[in-house]
Amino acid sequence: MTGRRGLGLIPAGAKVLATVVGLAIVTAFYWFFDGHNTVGLGTALGVGMGAIVAAFILFAGYVYRDASRRGMPPIAWTALALLVPNGLGFVLYFVLRKPIVHPCPKCGHGVASDAAFCPRCGQSQVAADVRDSWKVS
Ligand SMILES: [Zn+2]
Structure with a gap:
């Protein structure tokens, strides 16, 4: 596990x-x-x-960062994770969180990996080689 994926994701402010x-x-x-x-x-x-x-606090920091990169509202999820008692908010978060978004090849906006089009510019998210194979067959 690299630093970016695990503890490295926690903001320095949350660690302090x-x-x-x-x-x-x-x-x-x-x-x-x-x-x-x-x-x-x-x-x-x-x-x-x-x-x-x-x-x-560290978990809350992790949820905040992780929710941001998944295109989920970070403050709402951090609040939910902290306010639902007995750590169930954190369990809920890890069950319900979306996949990590990737940047749109045209405009750079974060796009969910299962989306067909960019929500900002409408660029098709199907890889070019996949489209070509459809045209041929
Ligand atoms: Zn786009």
Whole structure:
């Protein structure tokens, strides 16, 4: 798996946010539950909570980028993925997401791989060699 496909797709901002929020949660738990002088159960809980929240932020960043390149509304899908409880929003996203769009050879607009024509310029998306083979036969 290349970087572009997996974690590399997550925006840098989401990675920074996940790190900052994760560390803030750990610090908060350490401060309030362990009386900011010992590392105990509160801090351990904080590490767990921080990791879960950070993972959610990273997933949200991934959904945002991935939805954009598939021609799906990214903000709506990111909100859905975050708001549907127990991570079911993420499951829904991965079940319902569309295939990755490819650029139209004429105008460069993103076109779904199963589309016959470009939605912007109307250019046929059937490859030229396929069209020629139809004409011959
Ligand atoms: Zn086009």
